[in-house]
Amino acid sequence: MSDxxxxxxxxxxxxxxxxxxxxxxxxxxxxxxxxxxxxxxxxRRNEKxxxxxxxxxxxxxxxxxxxxxxxxxxxxxxxHVYKDVVSLVAMEKYIxxxxxxxxxxxxxxxxxxxxxxxxxxxxxxxxxCDICKRRLxxxxxxxxxxxxxxxxxxxxxSSDLAPPFLSIRSPKKALKxxxxxxxxxxxxxxxxxx
Numbered sequence: 001m002s003d004x005x006x007x008x009x010x011x012x013x014x015x016x017x018x019x020x021x022x023x024x025x026x027x028x029x030x031x032x033x034x035x036x037x038x039x040x041x042x043x044r045r046n047e048k049x050x051x052x053x054x055x056x057x058x059x060x061x062x063x064x065x066x067x068x069x070x071x072x073x074x075x076x077x078x079x080h081v082y083k084d085v086v087s088l089v090a091m092e093k094y095i096x097x098x099x100x101x102x103x104x105x106x107x108x109x110x111x112x113x114x115x116x117x118x119x120x121x122x123x124x125x126x127x128x129c130d131i132c133k134r135r136l137x138x139x140x141x142x143x144x145x146x147x148x149x150x151x152x153x154x155x156x157x158s159s160d161l162a163p164p165f166l167s168i169r170s171p172k173k174a175l176k177x178x179x180x181x182x183x184x185x186x187x188x189x190x191x192x193x194x
Contacts, residue, residue: 022154022166023095025053030113030148032058034077034084051075053094078105081117085110091147096165100150101142112146 029051038046038060048058053073064074073094078085080103088102088109102109103116115132127139131149136142143164144150154166 022151025056026095026147026151026166028056029053029075030151034058035079038063049077051077077113078108078110080105080110080112083116084113086113086147095147096167097147099143099164100147101136101138101145114148115146 035047041062046060048060050059088111100111102111115134128135129145130143131152134145154164
């Protein structure tokens with residue numbers, strides 16, 4: 001029994017270590033500028049509004065249609081209140097987005113890469129972002145207004161066991177969710193008779 005409990009504690013330590021790692025590409029992603037014209041494709045609608053995690057580069061839709069990015073991890077960037085945002089669902093695949101306030105953009109939940117513009121004076125610090133003091137719409141649910149604020153909080157934390165965490169909780173859970181998405185329905189059931 002001691003071998004199995006040793007194994008379990010090793011696995012728990014690995015999960016804690018993974019949650020306390022900052023993905024290498026995050027800082028470069030937050031510094032990147034988007035929506036510039038692509039110099040490789042001087043045609044209409046060539047703004048660089050996608051980010052390739054594997055290549056660490058911004059790209060336009062025509063760059064991604066080439067075979068060089070075929071099996072790469074791609075994030076699509078949107079504009080919201082003149083700031084760059086990314087879909088919450090897409091970003092949750094790569095980092096832990098808990099405590100980051102999402103915003104609605106064209107019926108889609110998005111999170112900001114960097115803080116959005118401040119709206120009005122800061123009256124109460126309890127209802128604002130822990131880092132940049134931007135007012136939050138739901139301060140009881142969220143602590144940060146953007147990914148960059150959560151990254152700064154992650155770098156400032158004193159203990160590895162304390163939140164915030166940046167890496168996703170468990171790669172096995174993400175894999176299982178991916179497998180369930182493609183699973184067939186199962187045994188068919190008849191509709192009830194009325």
